[in-house]
Amino acid sequence: MILIDGKKTSLELQEEIAKEVKQLISEGKKQPHLAAILVGDDPASQTYVTSKVKACDRVGFKSTLVKMEAYTSEQKLLEKIKELNSNDDIDGYIVQLPLPKHINEQKIIESISPSKDVDGFHPVNVGRLVLNLPTYVSATPYGIVHLLERYQIPTEGKHCVVIGRSHIVGSPMSILMAKNTNLGNCTVTLCHSKTKNLKEHTLQADIIIAAIGRPNFVTADMVKQGAAVIDVGINRVEDNTTPKGYQLVGDVKFDEVSKKVSYITPVPGGVGPMTIASLLQNTLKASKKEI
Numbered sequence: 001m002i003l004i005d006g007k008k009t010s011l012e013l014q015e016e017i018a019k020e021v022k023q024l025i026s027e028g029k030k031q032p033h034l035a036a037i038l039v040g041d042d043p044a045s046q047t048y049v050t051s052k053v054k055a056c057d058r059v060g061f062k063s064t065l066v067k068m069e070a071y072t073s074e075q076k077l078l079e080k081i082k083e084l085n086s087n088d089d090i091d092g093y094i095v096q097l098p099l100p101k102h103i104n105e106q107k108i109i110e111s112i113s114p115s116k117d118v119d120g121f122h123p124v125n126v127g128r129l130v131l132n133l134p135t136y137v138s139a140t141p142y143g144i145v146h147l148l149e150r151y152q153i154p155t156e157g158k159h160c161v162v163i164g165r166s167h168i169v170g171s172p173m174s175i176l177m178a179k180n181t182n183l184g185n186c187t188v189t190l191c192h193s194k195t196k197n198l199k200e201h202t203l204q205a206d207i208i209i210a211a212i213g214r215p216n217f218v219t220a221d222m223v224k225q226g227a228a229v230i231d232v233g234i235n236r237v238e239d240n241t242t243p244k245g246y247q248l249v250g251d252v253k254f255d256e257v258s259k260k261v262s263y264i265t266p267v268p269g270g271v272g273p274m275t276i277a278s279l280l281q282n283t284l285k286a287s288k289k290e291i
């Protein structure tokens with residue numbers, strides 16, 4: 001079994017980005033600039049956004065963090081988005097999700113300029129992904145594709161089962177894996193909460209991508225011997241023996257599943273850190289006006 005080291009791979013990618021930024025700056029080109037809007041004080045969102053800002057420093061990007069109160073109106077947020085859309089110094093930006101309940105998330109996503117939508121959430125960018133046109137691929141699926149590539153996990157003609165159909169991970173992941181490209185060319189089955197006999201599907205899988213958001217959901221009896229398993233879950237499970245009062249657990253029951261597989265990502269330290277590297281890559285593309 002090979003343990004896929006997302007932390008190491010992410011840092012390698014970030015080093016490559018940092019080199020490119022140095023090069024750009026030495027040529028007198030613009031320093032890439034990522035902005036993030038954080039509305040409210042959800043602890044997990046705060047942690048994610050802080051990591052994204054820190055990563056910008058590491059690779060030599062400029063970053064701007066816009067913090068807004070939880071009671072911010074939808075109108076105020078739309079005004080801020082308009083400001084970022086027209087600020088030429090900002091190459092790309094994200095609005096951290098989830099947003100407070102009184103704000104219409106879809107309306108917000110659709111107000112982001114597609115050319116600055118480095119999360120790849122805007123319908124224009126999702127459409128471009130489906131049509132195999134240059135686009136920003138949302139960060140988590142893009143990070144997973146990088147991991148498969150770096151670990152040379154074969155995909156062509158393989159059967160990939162994606163569990164979960166969220167807009168952020170499951171749906172774009174299923175599209176990427178089915179694409180007629182080197183990384184892809186899989187037969188893809190997209191499973192979700194209404195799938196009947198889930199185990200019958202997962203047992204056929206050469207690659208399982210678990211993105212259902214339920215702790216320890218994928219158990220050893222659901223996995224074929226020698227499969228590659230990618231765990232997207234980051235679930236906080238109460239644990240009073242830890243200083244924080246919780247531990248992070250994936251969607252895969254790691255202890256038992258790891259004994260059967262050829263490759264597996266740990267939680268933490270697997271897919272999570274890759275999300276950040278992918279976001280930086282998208283921002284670099286934005287600053288070079290590649291999309």
Ligand code: GUN
Pocket residue numbers: 094095096097098119139140168275
């Ligand atoms: N919330 C969870 N994942 C993400 C992400 O990749 N981007 C944004 N904007 N919000 C998220």
